[in-house]
Amino acid sequence: MSFAPAEFIHEQIRLLGASVAGAETYIVAPELNLGFDVGRCPDSVLNVDHIFLSHGHMDHAAGVAYYFSQRMFIDNAPGTMYMHPALIDSFEALLRLWGEIDGSKPESRLVAVEPGRDVELRRDLLVRPFEVNHPSRKPDRTIVPALGFSAVEVRKRLREEYQGLAGPALVELKKKGIAIEQRLEVPLVTYCGDTAPGPFFDLPCVREAKVLLLECTFIDPDHKHRARGGRHMHVEYLREIVPHLNCEKIVLIHLSRRTALQDAREAVRRAVGDADMPRISFLAEHRRRKKRPPESDPT
Numbered sequence: 520m521s522f523a524p525a526e527f528i529h530e531q532i533r534l535l536g537a538s539v540a541g542a543e544t545y546i547v548a549p550e551l552n553l554g555f556d557v558g559r560c561p562d563s564v565l566n567v568d569h570i571f572l573s574h575g576h577m578d579h580a581a582g583v584a585y586y587f588s589q590r591m592f593i594d595n596a597p598g599t600m601y602m603h604p605a606l607i608d609s610f611e612a613l614l615r616l617w618g619e620i621d622g623s624k625p626e627s628r629l630v631a632v633e634p635g636r637d638v639e640l641r642r643d644l645l646v647r648p649f650e651v652n653h654p655s656r657k658p659d660r661t662i663v664p665a666l667g668f669s670a671v672e673v674r675k676r677l678r679e680e681y682q683g684l685a686g687p688a689l690v691e692l693k694k695k696g697i698a699i700e701q702r703l704e705v706p707l708v709t710y711c712g713d714t715a716p717g718p719f720f721d722l723p724c725v726r727e728a729k730v731l732l733l734e735c736t737f738i739d740p741d742h743k744h745r746a747r748g749g750r751h752m753h754v755e756y757l758r759e760i761v762p763h764l765n766c767e768k769i770v771l772i773h774l775s776r777r778t779a780l781q782d783a784r785e786a787v788r789r790a791v792g793d794a795d796m797p798r799i800s801f802l803a804e805h806r807r808r809k810k811r812p813p814e815s816d817p818t
């Protein structure tokens with residue numbers, strides 16, 4: 520079963536994807552040439568060069584082998600997938616086995632990333648991994664932390680004290696080796712993957728993100744124990760969390776497939792109040808614009 524992809528647009532940020540708890544989650548930012556998770560692997564995911572994997576659950580990672588096998592038809596470039604170091608060996612083994620089954624092993628690039636160590640994609644764009652609260656356990660009982668990711672635009676700005684100076688004066692300062700610019704980071708879109716509440720909500724790249732993708736798996740008041748047990752978000756948690764977020768838009772994802780959007784919206788309204796509702800939406804509410812051709816599913 521696949522779910523209709525949605526298209527969310529806020530200023531220059533465009534996100535394409537689908538996210539349903541336990542079924543599939545993939546979200547792509549085509550203009551940034553990156554995606555978050557690959558629970559399924561339609562054309563929109565194949566078209567970006569960088570995929571950041573939050574954790575290894577099937578609904579987020581089922582498309583890993585498919586991504587690499589199909590990527591070779593696009594520019595002959597394998598693409599790169601970033602994940603927690605504890606997952607690398609397992610995915611290498613998975614790709615080896617697929618190679619055995621398929622007759623040829625697709626070229627792949629798996630890169631280990633750790634919380635706090637930025638991945639520079641371009642001079643003006645980096646991705647910052649951070650730890651969220653959705654750990655899983657390997658058979659040898661090793662704990663594998665789940666990751667969230669923030670795509671951060673890096674800008675250079677003239678330092679305040681030099682603003683207003685004419686070009687030649689600035690050139691003179693530069694010649695003297697004076698740093699006339701300062702670095703400014705703008706978290707464009709931050710993806711929290713699957714997660715229960717945790718200290719990561721205090722990170723600037725989460726709190727100040729222009730667009731925050733946040734899971735909201737459960738809305739039924741009787742399902743709080745399920746949220747706690749599976750380390751997921753319950754709509755009630757938003758009551759405390761949302762007031763601390765300065766995000767321009769909060770896009771909720773990962774609803775259970777049995778939850779009607781209208782019910783979810785009302786539950787969110789009850790939790791956060793009317794004032795915050797204009798900046799909150801569900802990814803599934805955003806339908807793709809009609810003039811774009813429908814996304815074709817790979818066979």
Ligand SMILES: [Zn+2]
Binds near residue numbers: 576
């Ligand atoms: Zn999930």
Ligand SMILES: [Zn+2]
Binds near residue numbers: 574576653713
């Ligand atoms: Zn999960």
